[in-house]
Amino acid sequence: MLLIILLIFMIAGAIIALETKNLLSAVIAVGAVGAGVSICFLMLGAPDIAITQMAVETLSLVILIRATISRDLTHITAQREVGGLIAIGIFMAVFVVFASFALNEIPRFGEPLMRVSSHYVQNGLAQTGASNIVSAIILDYRGYDTLGEATILFVSVAGAIVLLRKKGRKKVGEKDE
């Protein structure tokens, strides 16, 4: 029941973030949605994801407000187009219809189909020695995925530093050689 209230709260936050004119209010509404996602993960029994979501959400909110909002324009004046709204409505209707077909077919919550997950749960402590089974899976059994995530983060931050760097940048009036 509380989960449904949280979901309605998050949908309301997302709609407010889309529809408000002030960019700062939109960012704060997105932050509220992120906090709701974190509480949802906590209620569904995933404290690892909840901690990660909370920390990343707070930090990204700070970075968004401090780095972008305080320097760029903060009010949106353009109106939404009618054709775009109709197209969004049609696509959302199609998506909801097919998703309701698909979601009836997946196994119920907490009853996985795959045998590999029950193997991890039963043998994880004996094989890795880690009492936190999430840590054992993401760093031992599924280490490749974590390496890929780390590579993505490394490349994105290296690209940001290279694009925004100070040295080697041309002045405003300077021409090409």
Added chain:
Amino acid sequence: MNDRPGMTIIVKTIVRLSVSLILLYGVYIVAYGQLTPGGGFPGGVIIGGAFILLCLAFGKEQALKKMSISAASILDSTGALIFLTVALLGYTGGAFFFNFFVNKGIPFHLFTAGIIPLCNIGIGLKVGACLFGAFIALILFRVTAKKEE
């Protein structure tokens, strides 16, 4: 008070008291990642957040005195290399990411689980330095570029 960089003296005092606790909490999350919920990624984010808090409260000169951009990039690369080295050392046991410690230790103790604490430390270093570097890149570089023009 306004001519100094950073925020007011209230914010500075509170940050001075709390930033070490935040840093310690991040280190705890990283170090106990194999025992309790948490791990390298959220711990690294909290460590990066402590430095971002310093940068917001005390201004960029104080924060860069604690951790310069080159130090952040070196720590970033070091974390990535630790993670990759641990992954490659698994080939001594025959596979990528093989947990090559024979004695896994007693469960529910701190020094257990073979390669998992090493991976957590590497990822924590990497993520913390990465996020601080991204913050610096988004804020500081733009300000200095604007001043030079």
